[in-house]
Amino acid sequence: xxxxxxxxxxxxxxxxxxxxxxxxxxxxxxxxxxxxxxxxxxxxxxxxxxxxxxxxxxxxxxxxxxxxxxxxxxxxxxxxxxxxxxxxxxxxxxxxxxxxxxxxxxxxxxxxxxxxxxxxxxxxxxxxxxxxxxxxxxxxxxxxxxxxxxxxxxxxxxxxxxxxxxxxxxxxxxxxxxxxxxxxxxxxxxxxxxxxxxxxxxxxxxxxxxxxxxxxxxxxxxxxxxxxxxxxxxxxxxxxxxxxxxxxxxxxxxxxxxxxxxxxxxxxxxxxxxxxxxxxxxxxxxxxxxxxxx
Ligand code: NAP
Numbered sequence: 001x002x003x004x005x006x007x008x009x010x011x012x013x014x015x016x017x018x019x020x021x022x023x024x025x026x027x028x029x030x031x032x033x034x035x036x037x038x039x040x041x042x043x044x045x046x047x048x049x050x051x052x053x054x055x056x057x058x059x060x061x062x063x064x065x066x067x068x069x070x071x072x073x074x075x076x077x078x079x080x081x082x083x084x085x086x087x088x089x090x091x092x093x094x095x096x097x098x099x100x101x102x103x104x105x106x107x108x109x110x111x112x113x114x115x116x117x118x119x120x121x122x123x124x125x126x127x128x129x130x131x132x133x134x135x136x137x138x139x140x141x142x143x144x145x146x147x148x149x150x151x152x153x154x155x156x157x158x159x160x161x162x163x164x165x166x167x168x169x170x171x172x173x174x175x176x177x178x179x180x181x182x183x184x185x186x187x188x189x190x191x192x193x194x195x196x197x198x199x200x201x202x203x204x205x206x207x208x209x210x211x212x213x214x215x216x217x218x219x220x221x222x223x224x225x226x227x228x229x230x231x232x233x234x235x236x237x238x239x240x241x242x243x244x245x246x247x248x249x250x251x252x253x254x255x256x257x258x259x260x261x262x263x264x265x266x267x268x269x270x271x272x273x274x275x276x277x278x279x280x281x282x283x284x285x286x287x288x289x290x291x292x293x294x
Contacts, residue, residue, distance in 0.1 A: 001163035003028050008065040009051065010035045010058060010080055012042060014127060015097045016071030017050040017135025022168035024049070025137040034132070035061045045132035058083035065089065067164065070096035074103060074236040081111035088112070093157045095119045095164075099184065101148040101177040103240035116154040119161040120177065122146045122184070123170060128228040141169035148177040185244035190252060192234050193245065195227040 007023065009016040012034035023029040034042050034051035035058055042054035055061040062068050062084045072080055077098070088094070094117060098104040101120045108118040125143035127134065145165040149158045158174075165172050202220075205212050213220075238245050262270040 001028065001160075001167060003030055004164065005066050006031045006033065006064055008033045008035060008061050008068045010061075010068065010070050010084075011072035011076075012036050012045045012051060012054070012132045012135075013071060014130055014132075014134045014139075015123065016069060017045060017048075017132040018137065018139040019069055019071070019097070019123075019168060020050050021135055021137035022140055023164065026167045026169075028164070028167040033061050033065075041132050045135075048132065048135070050132050050135050059087045062092065063087050063089070065092045067160070068092055068094045070094065070098070070104075073230075073233050074098050074100060074240045077104060077107035078111055081108055085112055091117075093117045093119060093160055095121050095161045097121060097123055098240075099188065099237045100240040101146075101180045105148070105150070105177055116152050117157045119153055119157050120148045121161060121165065122148070122180065123165070123168075124188075125170075128226055130230045130233075138169070140165070143170055145170040145172050146180055147172060147174045148180050149174065150177070181241050182244050182247075185241055185248045186251075189237055189241055189245050190248040192226050192229060193238060193249065194252065195224055196234070199224050199227040 004023065007020065007029050009020050009032060012020075013036075016034070020029070020032045020034070024032070031053075032051045034045045034054040035056070036042050036054070037056060039056075042051070042056075045051045046054055058080060065088070068084065068088070070077065070080055077096075084094075094108065094112070094115065096104050096108075096118075098120075099122060101122060104120050105118075108115055108120075112118060123140050123143060123145045125140050125145075127139075145168075147158065147162060147165075162172050202212050202216075216224075259271070259274065261267075262274070
């Protein structure tokens with residue numbers, strides 16, 4: 001792949017910053033401009049070598065871009081696309097990292113009419129940290145990145161974005177946007193909502209002597225790690241994939257009801273079968289994918 005001459009990263013946080021660092025490490029980008037609202041975050045990004053220069057002004061920053069990477073929370077998409085629509089060069093490719101793809105495409109198509117050079121993408125990698133201080137070059141290595149182009153998407157633009165992600169160390173696959181949103185609701189959005197709900201359920205159960213977290217150990221720490229994720233980001237993801245997430249919450253509620261019923265009936269066989277099926281499914285997943293699947 002030819003190096004990207006000028007990459008503009010709108011949203012220089014964990015994901016946007018890590019894309020920049022990964023491409024710099026691979027020698028695939030000549031100049032990166034970071035765009036955001038917080039001066040402190042952008043100054044830190046420059047200090048850490050995440051970006052070469054920065055701006056608060058989206059319209060100005062994209063004027064000379066080859067690739068524009070959108071890495072902001074999902075509900076900021078329309079305002080970000082609106083800000084760039086008059087100054088975006090005709091040849092520039094726009095791509096994103098957002099966690100829900102149908103809403104990303106709707107925002108792009110509604111704001112950048114005829115923009116066939118928008119290539120929706122979602123790296124399946126992350127941490128519960130935020131901001132440019134959390135970015136690191138190895139974040140995407142061996143992880144999947146899903147592209148969800150459709151018939152309108154320019155094929156050369158898709159190839160360029162696919163090459164960009166391969167340069168970060170990602171494995172790349174293509175998928176229908178709706179299929180992506182359904183699967184990610186199950187394996188990503190549901191676990192995050194469940195972690196938030198679990199921590200809330202537990203935190204309300206203290207008494208005058210103790211708060212419940214005093215007794216929590218590794219199991220609680222593992223299960224609740226993602227409840228430390230950005231509340232704003234997860235509000236946006238849940239709202240942008242509302243129907244699929246509601247469907248997944250119904251599925252979980254049904255599983256929990258089965259467990260409750262088994263306990264009410266003292267049905268040890270049902271519990272054992274249920275726990276065994278879950279253990280086998282998780283063990284098989286780990287055996288196949290190891291630690292490189294998030
Ligand atoms: P992050 O670390 O909080 O970074 C988000 C960046 O967006 C910040 O630099 C923030 O800077 C900027 N921003 C926020 N609101 C904005 C607005 N209204 N206009 C312009 N810039 C804005 O979050 P992240 O984890 O990198 O997530 C970014 C995107 O990646 C999200 O769409 C998320 O769905 C997706 N994603 C996240 C993960 C994950 O595990 N974290 C994984 C895959 C995909 P300022 O506040 O200074 O503007």
